[in-house]
Structure formats: C-alpha cells, structure tokens
Amino acid sequence: MPVTDEAIEKIKAMIVSGELTPGARLPKEADLAERLGLSRSSLREAVKALSLIRVLDVRQGDGTYVTSLEPNLLMDAMGFVVDFHQDDTVLEFLEVRRILEPAATAMAAAQMPEDDIAKLRDVLSELDDEPTVEDLVANDLEFHRRIAAGSGNTVLCSLIDGLSGPTARARIWRGLTQEGAVARTREQHQLIFEAIESRQPEVARAWATVHVAGVEQWLRNMLASPDSALPPT
Numbered sequence: 001m002p003v004t005d006e007a008i009e010k011i012k013a014m015i016v017s018g019e020l021t022p023g024a025r026l027p028k029e030a031d032l033a034e035r036l037g038l039s040r041s042s043l044r045e046a047v048k049a050l051s052l053i054r055v056l057d058v059r060q061g062d063g064t065y066v067t068s069l070e071p072n073l074l075m076d077a078m079g080f081v082v083d084f085h086q087d088d089t090v091l092e093f094l095e096v097r098r099i100l101e102p103a104a105t106a107m108a109a110a111q112m113p114e115d116d117i118a119k120l121r122d123v124l125s126e127l128d129d130e131p132t133v134e135d136l137v138a139n140d141l142e143f144h145r146r147i148a149a150g151s152g153n154t155v156l157c158s159l160i161d162g163l164s165g166p167t168a169r170a171r172i173w174r175g176l177t178q179e180g181a182v183a184r185t186r187e188q189h190q191l192i193f194e195a196i197e198s199r200q201p202e203v204a205r206a207w208a209t210v211h212v213a214g215v216e217q218w219l220r221n222m223l224a225s226p227d228s229a230l231p232p233t
Contacts, residue, residue: 008049108151109201111150113150136186
C-alpha cells in the first residue's frame with residue numbers, strides 16, 4: 001500500500017473508532033506522525049487528500065479539525081467526480097436515479113410533513129402555462145430535491161442531489177427535441193405530487209419510476225442513433 005494511502009487509512013481508523021469525533025482537533029503534526037509511525041510528509045499528503053473530500057478542515061494558524069461528517073458535506077466529493085461524465089455515462093446516472101428516486105418518493109409519501117407538501121405544491125404552481133425548457137428543468141430539479149428531502153433520509157437525499165446535475169443537460173435536450181416532453185413532465189409531476197399528498201407510497205413510487213424511466217428510455221434511443229452526442233452546455 002502506498003505510504004499516503006496508509007496514512008489516510010490510519011487517520012480514517014481513528015475517526016471510525018471514535019478516537020477522533022466530528023469537530024475534534026487533530027494532534028500536532030509532529031506528534032501525530034510519530035504516534036502513527038508515519039513521516040510528516042506522508043501525513044501532510046493524507047491530510048490534504050482528506051480535506052479535499054471534506055473529511056478534514058485545515059484552518060491556517062489554528063489547526064486541522066474533523067468536519068461534521070454530515071452526508072451532504074461528504075457527498076460533495078461525488079458531485080465533483082460526476083461532473084467529468086461523458087455522454088454515455090449519463091445513461092448510467094439515470095439508471096441509478098431510477099433505482100433511488102422511486103424509493104425516496106415512496107418514503108416522502110409516507111412521512112413528508114404537511115408543511116413541506118404545501119411547499120411542494122407551490123413549486124408546481126411557480127411555472128407559467130408555457131414555461132421555457134430551462135425553467136422546466138430548474139423546476140424539475142427543485143421538485144425532486146424537495147421530495148428527496150421529504151424522504152427523511154439525509155444520505156439518500158445527498159445521493160439523489162449528486163445525481164441530478166449530470167442528467168440536467170439530457171433533460172433539457174429531451175425537452176427541446178421530443179414532442180410533448182414538456183407537457184408529459186408537468187403531468188407526471190402532478191401525478192407524483194397527488195400520490196404524495198394523498199399518502200399513497202406505492203402509487204408515488206410507480207409514478208416516479210415512470211417519470212425517470214421515460215427520460216432514460218429517450219436517452220437510450222438517442223445514444224443508439226448515428227448522431228448520439230448531446231449538445232454542449
């Protein structure tokens with residue numbers, strides 16, 4: 001195992017064991033390096049790597065601290081990685097969305113607070129009668145973000161948020177090229193909302209599956225055509 005990886009694993013073990021808790025300050029570099037049997041340079045590289053993925057927070061002149069380790073903070077690193085996707089991997093992101101979002105939607109139908117359901121209704125009513133595709137996709141992202149949050153599962157919510165960005169360009173292109181896509185999206189959003197509002201988890205799950213699968217199937221067909229590349233952003 002490379003020395004830096006070994007250093008990362010040792011710091012990770014301290015956090016997992018509870019020796020270092022969220023918000024805790026790491027010992028001084030020299031003391032920690034000696035304790036872990038590492039060189040100061042390898043420890044420094046490990047700290048740098050863990051700070052990039054938001055596990056550690058390096059505060060100049062103060063020290064290095066363990067972050068809150070909240071899921072939304074740690075999932076930021078995934079968002080950075082998925083920004084490098086290629087057109088053919090967008091389909092894979094949609095496949096994962098099709099697995100996760102229906103589950104989150106069913107959970108939201110079972111336990112989303114009434115006030116949050118009312119706010120979800122407001123999101124739907126924000127669109128004009130003839131919205132632009134860009135406005136529709138922005139509304140779509142907010143609609144699904146609120147549903148994911150309504151699941152009550154912060155890890156699931158963070159995963160779905162991380163997957164939404166890479167598929168936005170495909171959704172815009174679908175809205176521009178597929179006849180009836182805008183109207184279909186609005187109709188499916190309404191049906192998903194009504195299932196959540198009436199506390200029907202399985203109906204909500206079914207409509208969420210139909211909704212995401214529609215975009216996935218459109219993209220699958222697009223990628224099978226000779227001119228499969230999505231337009232640049």
